[in-house]
Amino acid sequence: MKALNFEKHPGRVILLLALCLSAYTSYSLISPYIEPVIIALIFTMLCHPLHSWINNRLKHRENVAAALTCTLITCVILLPMFFIFLAILNQAASYSKSVLAWIQAGGIEQLVAHPWVSQVLQLAREWLPVDVFDSAKINQDLMALASSSGKQALSLSAQFAGSISSFIFSFVLMLFVLFFTLRDYHKLTDFLRHAIPLSRSQEDSLLQEIQMVSKSALLGSFLTALCQGIVGGIGFWIVGIPGLFWGTIMAFASLIPVVGTALIWVPAALFLLLTGEWQWAAFLAVWGVLVVGSIDNFLRPVLMNNISSMNTLVIFLSLMGGIHAFGLMGLIYGPIIIATTFVLFHLYETEFKEFLNYQDKH
Incomplete structure (x- = not known):
């Protein structure tokens, strides 16, 4: 490689x-x-084969092909999410009414009166300095929450409207970036290869690893969460609990390491x-361990096989x-950062092989 001669x-x-x-x-x-920019870049790598196929069918009309992609x-993404979200809101509203009716009918008192719960609470009162569970106070708080439901609903509606506006803006921005990255995909990759001060083989190793890890992290995390949410929602529906709402919550819980859907x-x-x-409790436990848990044990390793070389x-x-550093996006950022570090370290070992071998001998 030619010296830079600083x-x-x-x-x-x-x-x-x-x-x-x-x-x-x-x-x-x-x-x-x-x-949104990073998501667009990842979608560019995922959808580029589809875009290439559409572009060839349209006789290389790049703008039309990118717009169609x-x-x-x-x-595929936004419209199903919209209708599913409406169904989740409807199910959540009806479920909250049934829970409130259960509380008003004395459900909390009946639950506390259960022998197992009574024993656990008695042990807690003996070993803990404070009363960890007061059914009367909980009933009072829940009834107060019910009485102020109008204000709570107004506050939640404002927050929801803000979240929806932010999501729509981010999605439109992602599509805007995606359009240009798909249209100018080869120009961008050629520019990166020219601008990065590495040899062509080193650039290939680095870019290929980033591409594979990005795809694996996205597919391994979010497709696994989607499958676990669907299967978990089916289990909840079978036992008589709103499956769409709790299946969605389970999909988000699947993204939490260690505890996951068990939460x-x-x-x-x-x-x-x-x-x-107890029959439905046993069924749900077996369903959670054998069916929902097996998805995480078998599907995630298959989808994340491109980073299987990592411990x-x-x-x-x-x-x-x-x-911890980036929130949910860290499920993508974390593996990419670590994998890139490993690739750079491998390139370092290759580039300085003679020096490192000399150091080992002296």
Whole structure:
């Protein structure tokens, strides 16, 4: 590789410093919108084969092909989400009414009167300095919440409207970026290959690893969560609990490492057991362990096979650290950052092989 000759050309140092400063400033400008941009880039890698097929069918009319690909993505993602969301709202509203009716009928008192619950509460009162459960106080709080439901609904409606507006803006921005990245895919990849100061083989290794890990992280996390939410919702529907609403909650819980869907179906099974429906409680427990749990054990490794070279502990830590640093998007960012670090370390070992071997011998 040709040397950069910084000593003979000190102006290059100034140029690189100015480039780094302007790049950081540019990032600061777009950082509030970085998540839709990154999602668009990942969708570009996922949908580029489809876009290429459409583009060939349309005889290389790039703008029309990119617009058609974005339209298909909108129809596949946004429209089903809209109708499912309306159904979830309807189911959640009816379920909240039935829960309130159960509380007003003395459900809390009956639950506390259960022998198992009484024993647990008695032990808690003996070993803990405070009363951890006061049914009268809980009833009072719940009734107060019911009486102020109008204000609560107004507040939630305002928050919901803000969330929907933010989601629509992010989705439109993602489609806007996706259109141009699909249309100019080859120009962008050629520019990156030219701008990155690495050999062609090193660039291929780095870009290929980022592409594979991005696809695997997206498919492994979100498709697994989707499947677990669907299967978990079916189990809840079978036992008589609103499946669409709790299946959606279970899909989000699936993204939480370690506990996952058990955070939802375990309390539901315990509730059924304590209310005397032990057959349905046993069914839900078996369903959660064997059916819902098997999806996480078998489907996720298959979808994330492109990062199987990473140690299981490393994958787990990358997911946990990613969630802690970036929220749900950390499920994608974490594996990408760790995998990129591994690739760069491998390139370092290859580039400095002679020096490292010399160091080992002395």
